[in-house]
Amino acid sequence: MTETNLSWGRPMLAIPGPSVMPDRVLQAMHRPAPNIYAGQLVEMTASISPDLKAVARSTSHVAMYIANGHGSWEAALSNTLSRGDKVLVLATGRFAHGWADMAAFMGVECDIVDFGKRTPFDLAEVEEKLRADKAHEYKAVLAVQVDTSTSVKSDIAALRKGMDAAGHPALLMVDCIACLGCDDFHMDAWGVDVMVAGCQKGLMTPPGMAFVFFSDKADKARDTAGNVTHYWDWRPRSRPEEYYQHFDGTAPTHHLYGLREALDMIVHEEGLENVIARHAVLARAVWAAFEHWGQSGPLELNVVDPQYRSNAVTSVRIGPPYGTELRNWLADQAGLTLGIGLGMAPPGDPAWHGFFRVGHMGHANVQMILGTLSSIEAGLNAIGVEHTPGGATAAAKVVSGA
Numbered sequence: 001m002t003e004t005n006l007s008w009g010r011p012m013l014a015i016p017g018p019s020v021m022p023d024r025v026l027q028a029m030h031r032p033a034p035n036i037y038a039g040q041l042v043e044m045t046a047s048i049s050p051d052l053k054a055v056a057r058s059t060s061h062v063a064m065y066i067a068n069g070h071g072s073w074e075a076a077l078s079n080t081l082s083r084g085d086k087v088l089v090l091a092t093g094r095f096a097h098g099w100a101d102m103a104a105f106m107g108v109e110c111d112i113v114d115f116g117k118r119t120p121f122d123l124a125e126v127e128e129k130l131r132a133d134k135a136h137e138y139k140a141v142l143a144v145q146v147d148t149s150t151s152v153k154s155d156i157a158a159l160r161k162g163m164d165a166a167g168h169p170a171l172l173m174v175d176c177i178a179c180l181g182c183d184d185f186h187m188d189a190w191g192v193d194v195m196v197a198g199c200q201k202g203l204m205t206p207p208g209m210a211f212v213f214f215s216d217k218a219d220k221a222r223d224t225a226g227n228v229t230h231y232w233d234w235r236p237r238s239r240p241e242e243y244y245q246h247f248d249g250t251a252p253t254h255h256l257y258g259l260r261e262a263l264d265m266i267v268h269e270e271g272l273e274n275v276i277a278r279h280a281v282l283a284r285a286v287w288a289a290f291e292h293w294g295q296s297g298p299l300e301l302n303v304v305d306p307q308y309r310s311n312a313v314t315s316v317r318i319g320p321p322y323g324t325e326l327r328n329w330l331a332d333q334a335g336l337t338l339g340i341g342l343g344m345a346p347p348g349d350p351a352w353h354g355f356f357r358v359g360h361m362g363h364a365n366v367q368m369i370l371g372t373l374s375s376i377e378a379g380l381n382a383i384g385v386e387h388t389p390g391g392a393t394a395a396a397k398v399v400s401g402a
């Protein structure tokens with residue numbers, strides 16, 4: 001006989017990607033391989049681009065790749081830059097550095113401004129940097145809307161205004177991988193030239209597809225981009241003459257069925273506005289719980305100012321070793337997996353165990369989030385972390401008042 005264990009139900013994955021996959025998406029993928037030359041798949045693929053653009057609130061172009069988010073990073077850099085070019089990178093966590101590492105590997109000089117781990121970019125400082133670049137050496141500004149490691153959300157519309165105020169012609173390239181379909185984003189209205197996203201977070205589809213949205217101005221840069229290669233070239237992918245050019249080879253057949261189903265749910269059933277509004281309420285419930293618990297003891301939201309928090313993911317500071325202990329207790333005893341603290345302290349450093357993250361992106365509703373928060377409250381009790389009891393009730397109040 002094994003011991004009594006309360007985790008034997010449907011597992012809950014509350015990490016910031018991959019997110020929970022709707023059964024409908026998985027069922028749509030569960031089918032025999034389709035013909036890749038004609039018929040349903042070809043028609044269905046054509047229907048996906050307009051819906052992706054609707055999610056990005058864009059009328060420009062989108063290229064699809066069989067890749068994860070890292071692939072979309074490389075695609076964006078490849079189509080716009082050459083070796084020896086210079087870019088300005090605004091870092092609010094691990095992910096901007098990751099994108100910059102990739103650019104550096106491609107021979108691009110990266111001027112990285114690091115705004116720390118708890119606050120968005122300082123727009124005055126960015127504007128000053130741009131004004132100082134009188135020769136317009138920066139070919140692009142690389143920014144992450146929500147950095148998934150810190151859960152800091154930055155103001156992309158204001159960044160564009162700052163670039164315009166400085167009269168700088170650099171392309172604005174934004175990573176929305178964490179938050180597309182969760183936090184508000186308006187590609188065209190905000191003047192974003194290139195936006196990258198993946199399918200496995202807000203878009204609720206198993207990892208394996210990535211998207212690069214680009215403006216006409218960015219497409220002009222493609223004419224002279226020395227780093228563009230056949231496979232990453234966004235032109236045939238976004239405007240294919242033959243079906244195979246969508247993916248420069250075999251289409252990701254089953255992912256396309258899953259993505260079609262997810263886009264039906266987001267764009268045609270719930271509606272993007274409602275999807276984002278749902279995320280906003282659920283995120284406020286998460287914050288209310290942690291703010292309540294943190295009235296005593298070590299728990300603290302990483303982002304202090306609510307306007308810079310994300311609807312998609314929340315980074316929490318709890319102090320070592322409690323982050324790891326809490327995650328382990330929840331996984332072993334509650335069937336709930338929380339995200340590790342990423343980039344907050346070096347792995348191997350005891351401080352690494354003092355952070356965790358809650359993913360609340362995509363296919364999440366009240367019972368999933370309140371279940372997650374109540375389970376966390378049980379875990380705090382079980383591992384003996386000081387806190388003010390009642391955070392889960394505070395979260396419930398947010399939901400019932402919505």
Ligand SMILES: *Cc1c(COP(=O)(O)O)cnc(C)c1O
Nearest residue numbers: 068069070095146148177178198
């Ligand atoms: C998840 C994520 C990435 C990386 O995506 P992968 O699919 O893991 O390559 C990059 N940037 C942000 C903001 C992310 O959330």
